[in-house]
Amino acid sequence: MCAEQLAERGNLGAMGAVLSLDRLLTTAGLRSGDHVLILSRSRGAAWAVTLWEA
Numbered sequence: 001m002c003a004e005q006l007a008e009r010g011n012l013g014a015m016g017a018v019l020s021l022d023r024l025l026t027t028a029g030l031r032s033g034d035h036v037l038i039l040s041r042s043r044g045a046a047w048a049v050t051l052w053e054a
């Protein structure tokens with residue numbers, strides 16, 4: 001998902017993770033019970049990790 005996102009829109013910063021998750025949800029890329037791990041970072045060495053269940 002990330003490579004497609006970058007090719008289409010470029011780097012959108014933190015919003016890229018949200019749009020990639022939206023694409024998974026709208027293209028039936030997830031099934032009920034699937035887990036999605038989202039990792040993000042910023043230039044200022046801030047890191048974030050979230051685990052979601054579909």
